[in-house]
Each structure stands twice: as structure tokens, then as C-alpha cells.
Amino acid sequence: MAHDHADLHDPETDPLATYVLEPDDVRSLLARVVARPGHSTASSSAPFTGAPVAAVPLTVPADLPEAARRARAAQRLWAARPGRERAAVLLRVHDLLLERQSEVLDLLQVETGKARTHAWEEVGDAANTARYYALRARRFLSPRSVRALTGPFSSARVLRHPVGVVGIVTPWNYPLALGLGDSLTALVAGNAVLLRADPQTALTLLWCAELLEDAGLPEDLLQVVVGGPDVGMALLEHVDHAGFTGSTRSGRVFAGRAGELGVPVTLELGGKNAMYVAEDVDVEAAAEGAVRACFGSAGQLCASIERIYVHEQVREAFVAELVRRTAALRLGSGLDYRSDMGSLVGPAQLARVVEHVEDAVGHGATVLVGGEQRPDLGPYFYEPTVLADVPPAARAYREETFGPVVAVYPVASDDEAVAALNDSELGLVAAVWTRSSARGAALAARVRAGAVSVNDTHHLLWGSVGVPLGGVGASGYGRRHGREGLWETTWTQAVVAQRGVHTGRGLGMRQVHELGTEVWPRVLTRLLQVERSLRLP
Structure with a gap:
């Protein structure tokens, strides 16, 4: 299925799909869709170029x-x-x-x-x-x-x-x-x-x-x-x-x-996920972590960081480093490892990102880096963007952008940072950066989010498969990963049995009841008292 990669921007080449998929491969895959012959199809397109990829058969409820x-x-x-x-x-x-x-x-x-x-x-x-x-x-x-x-x-x-x-x-x-x-x-x-x-x-x-x-x-x-x-x-x-x-x-x-x-x-x-950068951090490490957390998959993931609260003592240094690293990201559409960020998926997602940025600027926000479409790279490319001074009236202040856009805000203390992190109906993931492990653990416990990473991004959270992940509030309920995620698709059955019930041996519930309606409550009362004294669960 994999083939040599042609230049994606050469106007003389065929549409993108032709150099990564053989027609027989596509037909074989599409034959697996649960859909009866003759149903309508949906045309998918390659975000890098806008070229059609396949006419995908659609399932209908009757199937x-x-x-x-x-x-x-x-x-x-x-x-x-x-x-x-x-x-x-x-x-x-x-x-x-x-x-x-x-x-x-x-x-x-x-x-x-x-x-x-x-x-x-x-x-x-x-x-x-x-x-x-x-x-x-x-x-x-x-x-x-x-x-x-x-x-x-x-x-x-x-x-x-x-x-x-x-x-x-x-x-x-x-x-x-x-x-x-x-x-x-x-x-x-x-x-x-x-x-x-x-x-x-x-x-x-x-x-x-x-x-x-x-x-x-x-x-x-x-x-x-x-x-x-x-x-x-x-x-x-x-x-x-x-x-x-x-x-x-x-x-x-x-x-x-x-x-x-x-x-x-x-x-x-959804998630309007937040990150706190304390005053004791290694600024370069925190800025590098922020870039990974904000711009992976062009910000199109529910665990992406869209709000960063920076202690005022390191705000200037952190923002400068964040802007420098963001500006250095390589955008591209090659089917290789030369690009740091790709494209948005399509026109609706691009329109949402553009609207959020323009609305924020219209309400007084400042674009520190990015903020521009890149049609020279492809129809849906948008530069990774850092905003400052985003006011509460702007849509990007509370709504999930789901794109490569992050807003930076100053805070004066841990308490102010925690209050800001929790100022959302959404509670999916969050991040805390500090040199002190004890401080990080204490701050994380105060954040209202289903998962919190300390001195790392969501990658560590997600990759630790034994850790149950999920949201609180408007970010959902239930968990994936860990034993809890496995248990979501099971039901429990209790099986309780008496021993010796047919031989007359032991102290089963049958024998207790046979003591009489006045005696058995006293027996069970004493039993409960003994178990309490022995600290039996």
C-alpha cells in the first residue's frame, strides 16, 4: 500500500491519494463497510491538498x-x-x-x-x-x-x-x-x-x-x-x-x-485545557513542553492545551521563549518526518480557528506569533498562534478552539493560578510546571480535571495506559485506559454461598434464622460487635 512519496505541491502530479493508495487497496477496504450496495457515499478529501481520496459508502440505520x-x-x-x-x-x-x-x-x-x-x-x-x-x-x-x-x-x-x-x-x-x-x-x-x-x-x-x-x-x-x-x-x-x-x-x-x-x-x-507555569521553572523546558502540548496534531485533540497561566515573575522570559519556539515550528505536508505540524482537517475547522482569532483580536487581544492562514502550503494550513490579553468577552476565552491557538495570561500566585485553571465548566486535562515535586503534587490535587500532568504534557498521561483517563463536569464521565477502562465494558455478578448448609455444620444464615425471630437479631448484633472489635472489614 505504501509507495514512493511525490512532491505534494507539484501541479503536474496526480491527486495525493494516487501515490499512497492503489485503487485495488481502496476498493478492498471500502468493501468492509457495513452498507448494502447502492447506498449513498461521502467523498473524503486530503487536507494537505483538498484532492479527493475516496467515495466512502455510508451506513444507514436499516443496516x-x-x-x-x-x-x-x-x-x-x-x-x-x-x-x-x-x-x-x-x-x-x-x-x-x-x-x-x-x-x-x-x-x-x-x-x-x-x-x-x-x-x-x-x-x-x-x-x-x-x-x-x-x-x-x-x-x-x-x-x-x-x-x-x-x-x-x-x-x-x-x-x-x-x-x-x-x-x-x-x-x-x-x-x-x-x-x-x-x-x-x-x-x-x-x-x-x-x-x-x-x-x-x-x-x-x-x-x-x-x-x-x-x-x-x-x-x-x-x-x-x-x-x-x-x-x-x-x-x-x-x-x-x-x-x-x-x-x-x-x-x-x-x-x-x-x-x-x-x-x-x-x-x-470537550476540553478547554489549562497549564500553569510557576515562577521556579526552567523556562526553556516549560516553553518546549508548552509547544508540544499546544500544537500536536495542529491542536485538533481534546487534550490540547489552550490556556497558559504564567507566574508574573517569569512571564516575560517564558513568553519570549514560547514565541521563539512557536515561530520556529516547520509546517508542511510531506509524508515524512521533516514537518513539525501539519494541516487542519478541512474548511469548517479552519473557519472556526480563523473566527476565534479574529474575534479575540477584535476584543483587544494581541497576536504574539502566528495568526495567519498559509494557503501557500495547502488549503487548510494555519500558523501556530500565541495570543495575549484575551478578554472574557472573546469566544476563545472559554470556548474550545480545537486548533493551533493558545492564550497566555499572567497570575501572581498559586492560588490565583488554581482558581483560573478551574474557571471552566470543562475539566478534561491540565498541566502544572514547577521544580518542586511536592508543590506540583499539591497543586495537581487542587485542579478540577480528570487528569493532571506535572512537568510534562498529555503525552505522559496518555501513554501511561494503566492510568484511567476521562473528564469531569462538561468533559464527560467514565474512563478509558487502566482496569477502569476495561471494566466499562463488563458487568459484575455477585455469587454468595453458604457452607455446610446441607450437613448442619457451620453458622450459615439458615442456622441463624432457625434460632427464632427474637434470638437471631441478638446473635447478629453480637456478631457485628465482635467484627468491629477485631477490625474486620
């Missing part, structure tokens, strides 16, 4: 019942297989993903417009997730013994079962990290997956479905449906749990429908 039926049939067999066999598939996914990374890196760049370094972060993340759950899932899913009411005279166990069919609605910006990563978690728990892909990045997820099949995943266990909100909402009628990643507004509509149907959901929604 879903049959897909769900096949998924349930496959899931029953899959759940019955030993956990080690499911884990082995994930290990093969890990190996194949790294072996074939050049193929999917091309696809990711073509469909998302991100720089190759940022595309590789998705590959590395998905491989990391596959390995983690392959090696840990069996332990996380194992039956757990707990103490029963009558101690040694009874037993209690907690079992975990897969919910059945999991629907995953994944956005266009991180198809591999979110779409494949969340699917692997659900699959290793014993579920089937109906994965809704955005038409813009459908080829990447269809490539993932092909990879899973090559790794040994049974047929029909993961099926890719392609469409917009109508398909995502319709999916709720056919699944036992759903995961949704997207905007807060869309997530609330999704959750409302899920509530009507009684389907539990996991939501990761």
Missing part, C-alpha cells in the same frame, strides 16, 4: 440490525474462548501494527493532515494499548473473592462478564488511537464491537479491521459502520454499552438518547 445480529452470534463464541486466546490476538495486533506502520502512517496523514510525527504517536499508542491489555486483562477480569457476612461459614465472589455488543463512536481526529484503542479494550474483555467511523477517516479504521482479521480476530466480531450523527444515534438501539468521543454538545444529545434506551455510556467530551 444495523443485521450487523448487530452477526456481532452477537460471533460474540457468544468469542466470550467462551479462554482469556489467553483473546490476549494472543492483541499481541499479534501489536506486532503487525509495528511491522506495517508505514502503510497506516500514510493513511493517517492523507486523511487527517497531521504531521508524520503526530501520526506515529497514534501508532505507538495503539501498539502500547494492545500490549498492555494483552498482558493485564486476564488479571483484571479474574473472579475476586470478598469476605461474606458470616466469614468462614460462607463465601462471596465477584465475577465480571462482557456486556455483549459495544458501540464505539469515534471522531475523525484520532482514528487509530481512539477507534482501534477502544475496540481492543472491548474485544479483550470478550465483547463484539460495532465501530462507527467518520467518513473523513474511514479508510484508516477499515485498515485496522483488516489488520485485526490478519491477527486472528474472528469474522463479524468487529464491524465498521460509516456515517454521521444519525448512524451514531441509531447504534444505541443495538448495543449493550456505548463509548462516545466528541464535542460536549453532541455528547449530551447522545447520552440523552442512551438514557431513554437504558444503555450505559462512556463519554469523553
Whole structure:
């Protein structure tokens, strides 16, 4: 699938898709979409050039019942297989993903417009997730013994079962990290997956479905449906749990429908994420971290930092270093590692970024660096931008921009910084920079965000797969990653048993009740008192 890379800006060359995809490869991938022949299509385009990539068949709600039926049939067999066999598939996914990374890196760049370094972060993340759950899932899913009411005279166990069919609605910006990563978690728990892909990045997820099949995943266990909100909402009628990643507004509509149907959901929604730079930092290190946190994937990720609060004692030095490093970033569309930042995904995203910057400037903000479109590089390129003096009336002050734009604000103390970080209905991620580990830990604990990094960016948070991640407030609920993320797609069953009930031995609940209605409350009262004195849980 991967081929030599031509000059993307040579007007004599064919559209971008022709040098990274063979027509037969595209047809093979598109044949995997859950859609009956003759359905309408959506044309995806390459952000780097605006050239068409593929006419992607669209799934309609009427296609879903049959897909769900096949998924349930496959899931029953899959759940019955030993956990080690499911884990082995994930290990093969890990190996194949790294072996074939050049193929999917091309696809990711073509469909998302991100720089190759940022595309590789998705590959590395998905491989990391596959390995983690392959090696840990069996332990996380194992039956757990707990103490029963009558101690040694009874037993209690907690079992975990897969919910059945999991629907995953994944956005266009991180198809591999979110779409494949969340699917692997659900699959290793014993579920089937109906994965809704955005038409813009459908080829990447269809490539993932092909990879899973090559790794040994049974047929029909993961099926890719392609469409917009109508398909995502319709999916709720056919699944036992759903995961949704997207905007807060869309997530609330999704959750409302899920509530009507009684389907539990996991939501990761928007973020207006903030970073605090204390006065004791290494300014160069903090500025470099800020650049990574603000401009990865051109700022088109929900964990991107869009607000930076800098202690007034280092504000001038930090801002100067931030501006210098931002201005030095290399923008480009090459399918190689020479660019530091790529393109926005399309015209709607570009319009939002332009509107936020122009609105901020109109309200008195200052552009310290960037603030310009770059049509010389491609139709949707926008310079990484640092703003100062953004007032509360500006849209960029509170609304998520979802682009390469960050605003810098001065603060005079830790207390003022924490108050500013928490001044948002959104609470996804945050960052704190200080030389003192103790100070960093104390500040992090005061921040209202689902995850906080100290002296690093969201990369460390996201890459630590054992750490549960998710938002608070308008940023959603539920968690991905860690054992908590795995447990999202399971249900618990309690199994409690008496010992010796048929032999007359022991102090089971039957024997207690046989003491009589006046005696057994006294016996249980004494039992509770003894357990309290022995500090038994």
C-alpha cells in the first residue's frame, strides 16, 4: 500500500491519494463497510491538498440490525474462548501494527493532515494499548473473592462478564488511537464491537479491521459502520454499552438518547485545557513542553492545551521563549518526518480557528506569533498562534478552539493560578510546571480535571495506559485506559454461598434464622460487635 512519496505541491502530479493508495487497496477496504450496495457515499478529501481520496459508502440505520445480529452470534463464541486466546490476538495486533506502520502512517496523514510525527504517536499508542491489555486483562477480569457476612461459614465472589455488543463512536481526529484503542479494550474483555467511523477517516479504521482479521480476530466480531450523527444515534438501539468521543454538545444529545434506551455510556467530551507555569521553572523546558502540548496534531485533540497561566515573575522570559519556539515550528505536508505540524482537517475547522482569532483580536487581544492562514502550503494550513490579553468577552476565552491557538495570561500566585485553571465548566486535562515535586503534587490535587500532568504534557498521561483517563463536569464521565477502562465494558455478578448448609455444620444464615425471630437479631448484633472489635472489614 505504501509507495514512493511525490512532491505534494507539484501541479503536474496526480491527486495525493494516487501515490499512497492503489485503487485495488481502496476498493478492498471500502468493501468492509457495513452498507448494502447502492447506498449513498461521502467523498473524503486530503487536507494537505483538498484532492479527493475516496467515495466512502455510508451506513444507514436499516443496516444495523443485521450487523448487530452477526456481532452477537460471533460474540457468544468469542466470550467462551479462554482469556489467553483473546490476549494472543492483541499481541499479534501489536506486532503487525509495528511491522506495517508505514502503510497506516500514510493513511493517517492523507486523511487527517497531521504531521508524520503526530501520526506515529497514534501508532505507538495503539501498539502500547494492545500490549498492555494483552498482558493485564486476564488479571483484571479474574473472579475476586470478598469476605461474606458470616466469614468462614460462607463465601462471596465477584465475577465480571462482557456486556455483549459495544458501540464505539469515534471522531475523525484520532482514528487509530481512539477507534482501534477502544475496540481492543472491548474485544479483550470478550465483547463484539460495532465501530462507527467518520467518513473523513474511514479508510484508516477499515485498515485496522483488516489488520485485526490478519491477527486472528474472528469474522463479524468487529464491524465498521460509516456515517454521521444519525448512524451514531441509531447504534444505541443495538448495543449493550456505548463509548462516545466528541464535542460536549453532541455528547449530551447522545447520552440523552442512551438514557431513554437504558444503555450505559462512556463519554469523553470537550476540553478547554489549562497549564500553569510557576515562577521556579526552567523556562526553556516549560516553553518546549508548552509547544508540544499546544500544537500536536495542529491542536485538533481534546487534550490540547489552550490556556497558559504564567507566574508574573517569569512571564516575560517564558513568553519570549514560547514565541521563539512557536515561530520556529516547520509546517508542511510531506509524508515524512521533516514537518513539525501539519494541516487542519478541512474548511469548517479552519473557519472556526480563523473566527476565534479574529474575534479575540477584535476584543483587544494581541497576536504574539502566528495568526495567519498559509494557503501557500495547502488549503487548510494555519500558523501556530500565541495570543495575549484575551478578554472574557472573546469566544476563545472559554470556548474550545480545537486548533493551533493558545492564550497566555499572567497570575501572581498559586492560588490565583488554581482558581483560573478551574474557571471552566470543562475539566478534561491540565498541566502544572514547577521544580518542586511536592508543590506540583499539591497543586495537581487542587485542579478540577480528570487528569493532571506535572512537568510534562498529555503525552505522559496518555501513554501511561494503566492510568484511567476521562473528564469531569462538561468533559464527560467514565474512563478509558487502566482496569477502569476495561471494566466499562463488563458487568459484575455477585455469587454468595453458604457452607455446610446441607450437613448442619457451620453458622450459615439458615442456622441463624432457625434460632427464632427474637434470638437471631441478638446473635447478629453480637456478631457485628465482635467484627468491629477485631477490625474486620
